Amino acid sequence: MRTIDTTPPGSGAAVQGRAARAGVPTIPLPRAAQDAVRSGAPVRTPSAVPASASTGVADLLRGPVRQARVLMSAPAAVYLQVPTERGSDVVGVLTSDAARLPLGCVLFRPSNGRPLVTVPAGAPAEVGGGRIVVGDLVVRAAAWWDPRPRLPSPRPALLPEGVRQLRNTLYGEGVPHSAFTLPGLPGGPGGPLAALRGAVRRADLDAALRTAVRLVGLGPGLTPAGDDVMAGTMAGLVLLGHPAAERFSAGVHALAAGRTTELSRALLRHAAAGRVSGEYAAVLAGLVGERPLGPAVEGLLATGSTSGRAMALGLCTAIDLVDRTLRVR
Structure with a gap:
């Protein structure tokens, strides 16, 4: 058993608490908490930082508090895996200059201020109860x-000239x-x-769809390029009305289960519902x-090392599939 040690750091053995003298392992309190214990003042909890949250994760944020774990943290993003009734989901805390992913809560601060x-x-x-900790x-x-564009x-x-501009770029x-x-993707x-x-x-x-068997999970990183191509295609087909x-x-x-990362699988799920990044929505x-x-x-092509280009390729694929399908009809 371990107990809390409220002894100020640096104090000698003569003034240590009874638990420490008895040989019980102790957990030292942070200095602010120690000061509060000695003064009798309440321990201050950090104030909540406001963010603009995607409605794609509203159920998780507004639902009961769930224990989560960190998938990855970086100066511009922290991704959390959250257990749910259907398995698990992912929520991101993003800075204002990060890609605006459909599973994100976007802070009103850029990454150079190191808010994360x-x-x-x-x-x-x-995650839950209206907040993320x-x-x-x-x-x-x-x-x-x-995150679902209103078209x-x-x-x-x-616009035909717009489609040509996208393809040429x-x-x-x-x-x-x-x-x-x-x-990361085989050519030829x-x-x-x-x-x-x-x-x-x-x-x-x-x-x-058979090609998706070869693409899902293919490529390095938290969102493999093959997944991003498929996500861009899926979202494009949904938003452009392919039957x-x-x-x-x-x-x-369904193919993504066990084939790719948790983050990428979550983004594929959002794409299937037409929920996309702010950069993808801007192109539409x-x-x-x-x-x-x-x-x-x-802006879309500059997203990530390969993600933006892969998503744009998926959008072009969806545009062509919709065009050819409706033309044949």
């Missing part, structure tokens, strides 16, 4: 944002699509990207003429 605590993977945390940081949802119609018309003007590669005519292009040319959604979007998305998400808004497209495309 550095905690090791596996460290305990709490990780280390000494307490975050509360002071505002909400919807003009269930099957919105995209992604692939390179005058460069054949077959030459496009992503780090036998690679999964070539197979995906072939499925698109034939407007064959079943073949595209088989739900079936395709359910199939890809540009494609329907509601905002300038150029800066939005550049």
Whole structure:
């Protein structure tokens, strides 16, 4: 058994507490708590930091307090795995200059101010009751944002010049699509990207779904590039009104179990519901003429080392599948 030692640090053995003198292991209180014990003042708890939370994680934040664990922490993001009735889910605490992921609570501060605590993977945390607690940081949802873009119609018309601009920026003007590669993904005519292009040319959604078997979990990092391609495709099919979007998305998400990271699987689940990053949503808004497209495309392509380009490739794949499917009909 261990007990709390309220003895000031640096005190000699002569003034140590009874528990320490009896040889019982003790846990030293932080200096602020020790001062409070000696003075009789209440221990101050850190004030909650406000954030703008995605409605995609509203059920977790508004629900009962759940014990969570840290998946990863960095200056711009802390990701927490939260156990749920259906398995587990992921919530992120993000700085204002991080990618605006659909599972995130975005602080009103950039990463250069270091508002996020550095905690090791596996460290305990709490999610629920309207807040997130990780280390000494307490975050509360002071505002909400919807990660599912509001488009003009269930099957919105995209500006042809906008689609050309997206493709030229992604692939390179005058460069054949077959030459496009992503780090961590096999290239060449036998690679999964070539197979995906072939499925698109034939407007064959079943073949595209078979390609997902080769792409899910493929690539390095917390969100492998293969997953990002599939997430961009899934979300695009859902938001652009492909008639088989739900079936395709359910199939890809089912494949992700045991094949990829917890964070990436959570993002695939959000994509299946049409919930996307703020950067991806901005490109869609540009494609329907509601905002300038150029800066939005550049913002998406700059996301992560490969994630933004992979998501853009997925969006282009979805645009082609929707176009070819509806044209055939």
